[in-house]
Amino acid sequence: MDMTFAALADPTRRALLARLSEGQALSVSELAQPFAMSLPAIMKHLDVLSDAGLLAREKSGRVVACRLTAAPMAQAMQWLSRYQRFWFDNLDRLAAFVEDEPWKQQASPSPAASKPSPKKSTRRGSTRRN
Template sequence: MVKYSEARLDRIFSALSDRTRRGMLSRLSGKALSVSELAAPLKMSLPAAMKHLAVLSDAGLVKRHKTGRIVSCALDAAPMQQANEWLERYQRFWSASFDRLAAHLENELWPPPPPSNRASPSSAASPRHRRKSTPRGRKPST
């Protein structure tokens, strides 16, 4: 079993829990952006956007690089892999549980038919009665 750092996972999931931060990560998935470019479409002040970036940086999801006065941000998706591995463990648990439930319900609702030499058990219980055919053509009027 893989040992996860609980504090690190807490920071990752906390960072991913906010819609604004997920939006920032989505915008960074294509290319690095400056802080002002990243904050421009947001309906908040630049200091508020920088607080969101600080949370993402603390979780290790964003790397910052300063060139002169411009601070560029880039996505670092490696911590998301750790979170994904943690989630996959529970996904396997739920898949196995649902598979067992489906198998149980199939056996409960549709038990396998008992072994038989006949083609169909209902054919022996209800013999076929042949209907008499009517003569062709018009029926005589009475």
């Protein structure tokens, strides 16, 4: 699962997977087409995705086709769903508290408490002695 999250951490790799999620296998050059980076850089991204098990490559002649393999993402989703339930439950409790709690107006502070503190007396004028 660590490799899955590490592979998904990069926006380029997520974009590559998004392109593959359309269901059809794409060649490496087709995958690289919309990206402003070199083919070797794309190949490195594909290696990371392949090592994480998110991508399968099939070579047919000189063409290497890539397709999405989503099994590792299913494991990650199961792990994330536990925390999703935790946050939804906590947010639901917070919403219920906020909606059900009658909010009382805060009492205004007493007049004595709102008086500014007296200033310390300081000597005004010239401080030089003659």
